Amino acid sequence: MDTGLLIALLNPTIALALGAAFLVLWFHQRHRPYLAVLATSYCLSAPGFLFQYFTLPVGMVLTKLVSNICFTAAGCCLSSAIVARYGRRVPYVGIALTTGGGLAAFSWFMFVQPDLTWRILSMNFGFGALSLLVAAELRTVRGNGPTEKILFVLSLLSGLNFVVRTLIVVIAHGPFPSYDGFYGSSYWTTALLSHALLSLLIALSLFSAAALDVLKALKAETHTDPLSGLLNRRGFEERAALLLDQCAKAKFPVAMVLADLDHFKALNDQHGHAVGDRVIADFAAKLSFATGTRGAAGRIGGEEFAVLLPLCDLA
Structure with a gap:
C-alpha cells in the first residue's frame, strides 16, 4: 500500500472512530441530542474523504459532487451541534448561507465553468466562513470554562486553516489545471493532515465537555433534594x-x-x-x-x- 493511499485512508478512519465514540456516548445520554448530531457529522465526513480518492460508478464529476455534499452536511451538523451544546440558538440561516454558497460556487465551477482551482477556493472559503461563524457564537461563552475557550480558539484556527492555508498553498503551487498529481500536491497533503489534527482536537474538547456535563449532573444529584428541588x-x-x-x-x-x-x-x-x-x-x-x-x-x-x-x- 503506497503512502498516498495510507494518507487518504487516515481521515475516514479517524472520522468513523470518532463518530462511533460519540454514538456510544449518545446511547448512554439520550437527553443530549447534540451527541447524536456529532456522531452523524463525523460519519458523514468519512465518505466525503473516501470519495475524494475512490471514484463511484457514476463517474468522477458526480463522485466529487457527492463527496463535497457529504463534507457540507458534516460541517452543518458539526457547527450546529457545537452551538447547541452551549445552549445558543443555532444560526441556521448563517449556516445555510455559508455552506450553501460554497457548494453552489463549487457546482458552478464544476459544471458551468470548469475550474479546479476555483472549486478548491469555493469550498474552503465556505467552510472557513462556517468556522468563523461558530467562533462568533462561542465568543459569548468562551469565559465559562477551559473547554469553551479551547473550542473558541479551535474554531478560529479552523477558519484560518481553510482560508489562509488554502490561499498560501494555491498561490505557492499555482493553479491546478486538472486532478493529475492533485492528490500528491502540497495542498492535498496539508489539507488532510490539518483536518486530521483539528478534528482530533475538536473531538477531544467535545469529549471533555461531555464528561464535564456528566460530572456536573452527578454532583447536582448528590447535592439536590429530589422532592423540593432545593439543595440538600x-x-x-x-x-x-x-x-x-x-x-x-x-x-x-x-x-x-x-x-x-x-x-x-x-x-x-x-x-x-x-x-x-x-x-x-x-x-x-x-x-x-x-x-x-x-x-x-x-x-x-x-x-x-x-x-x-x-x-x-x-x-
Whole structure:
C-alpha cells in the first residue's frame, strides 16, 4: 500500500472512530441530542474523504459532487451541534448561507465553468466562513470554562486553516489545471493532515465537555433534594460555606433564615403524604424564587429549610 493511499485512508478512519465514540456516548445520554448530531457529522465526513480518492460508478464529476455534499452536511451538523451544546440558538440561516454558497460556487465551477482551482477556493472559503461563524457564537461563552475557550480558539484556527492555508498553498503551487498529481500536491497533503489534527482536537474538547456535563449532573444529584428541588443538607452546607467566605472577604452583610412547616405531621396524617409532598414542593418553589441565584436555599430536614442571603442584613 503506497503512502498516498495510507494518507487518504487516515481521515475516514479517524472520522468513523470518532463518530462511533460519540454514538456510544449518545446511547448512554439520550437527553443530549447534540451527541447524536456529532456522531452523524463525523460519519458523514468519512465518505466525503473516501470519495475524494475512490471514484463511484457514476463517474468522477458526480463522485466529487457527492463527496463535497457529504463534507457540507458534516460541517452543518458539526457547527450546529457545537452551538447547541452551549445552549445558543443555532444560526441556521448563517449556516445555510455559508455552506450553501460554497457548494453552489463549487457546482458552478464544476459544471458551468470548469475550474479546479476555483472549486478548491469555493469550498474552503465556505467552510472557513462556517468556522468563523461558530467562533462568533462561542465568543459569548468562551469565559465559562477551559473547554469553551479551547473550542473558541479551535474554531478560529479552523477558519484560518481553510482560508489562509488554502490561499498560501494555491498561490505557492499555482493553479491546478486538472486532478493529475492533485492528490500528491502540497495542498492535498496539508489539507488532510490539518483536518486530521483539528478534528482530533475538536473531538477531544467535545469529549471533555461531555464528561464535564456528566460530572456536573452527578454532583447536582448528590447535592439536590429530589422532592423540593432545593439543595440538600450537604449541598447547602458546601454552598453556604463558600458564600460566607466570599462575604467575609468582601465585608458584605449576610443573613440566614431558618424555617419549618408547622403541624406538618398532622397534615400528613389527615390528608396523606402525597399532599404533604405537594406542600413541601410548593413552599420550596417560593423559597427558591425569593432567594434567586445570589443566595442559597436548602431543605435540611423533613420539613425544615434554610436560606442564606448575601448582601442582606437582619432587617
